[in-house]
Amino acid sequence: MGIGWLEVTVAAFVLTVVSGAFLARGSNWLEPRFWKGFAIGGSLVMFTLLWILTFDTLKKISMGSERVPSPTVINHKIGYEYNADRRMYVPVIGEEEPFFGKKWSEEEAYRLITKGKLVIQSRNCMDCHTLLGNGAYYAPDLTKAWLDPKWETMIKPMLKVETREEAIATWLMNTDKYPTWTRRMPNLGLSKEEAQAVVAYLKFMSAIDTNGFPDHFGKTASK
Numbered sequence: 001m002g003i004g005w006l007e008v009t010v011a012a013f014v015l016t017v018v019s020g021a022f023l024a025r026g027s028n029w030l031e032p033r034f035w036k037g038f039a040i041g042g043s044l045v046m047f048t049l050l051w052i053l054t055f056d057t058l059k060k061i062s063m064g065s066e067r068v069p070s071p072t073v074i075n076h077k078i079g080y081e082y083n084a085d086r087r088m089y090v091p092v093i094g095e096e097e098p099f100f101g102k103k104w105s106e107e108e109a110y111r112l113i114t115k116g117k118l119v120i121q122s123r124n125c126m127d128c129h130t131l132l133g134n135g136a137y138y139a140p141d142l143t144k145a146w147l148d149p150k151w152e153t154m155i156k157p158m159l160k161v162e163t164r165e166e167a168i169a170t171w172l173m174n175t176d177k178y179p180t181w182t183r184r185m186p187n188l189g190l191s192k193e194e195a196q197a198v199v200a201y202l203k204f205m206s207a208i209d210t211n212g213f214p215d216h217f218g219k220t221a222s223k
Ligand code: HEC
Pocket: 119, 120, 123, 124, 125, 126, 127, 128, 129, 138, 139, 140, 142, 144, 145, 146, 148, 150, 178, 179, 180, 181, 183, 184, 185, 186, 188, 198
């Protein structure tokens, strides 16, 4: 059986009562000592719980865990399919496909994705966009941007390029020339290497299982 929020809440409550009762033993409920026992017991239990949950979260958000793929995911096709059991869209990692014409080793892929993250931080893309829900709401959320159907249907034919990665990279370097929305994205002067790294980061991020976030994206993406 998996340990979910309900088990954790019940366990924290029981432990608080048990440790409180132990610390307050022998005192009457009208005495301050009684309540002090529960306050100390509760604080100790919650501090321990926070500590455990922090490490549990770190494990769950690291690359190569159940929901966050390893960097080599950029060598694979990424699909987005409705999962009837979970009642949400989930990324599906498919067969291998070259990324910018080659297969990237784990080390190379990690370096490229990390560079993409640094480019995104250096240009403050979050001033306008959200990534995994963090940032501003001026422009679309970028968590699943790699899966946006517009790259295949609109941008690829318009730029006359062969692959989706080239389409996104070229578009990112020429946002002022090819607006696709009522709000415009400024040209942030990305070099070719920077644009490719950003695309790797976006592809990696789209493969993260985010419990269907952003909501309703799947309906557009699977059309
Ligand atoms: C000043 C605000 C602003 C900043 C800063 C900004 N963008 Fe944008 N971005 C936009 C707007 C507006 C759009 C929609 C414009 C369009 O599609 O022509 C957009 C669209 C996009 C798209 C297409 C999303 C999709 O699925 O349609 C991507 C990818 C993107 N931006 C990446 C970035 C990256 C990477 C950075 C940082 C290097 C960045 N943006 C910085 C405003 C911004």
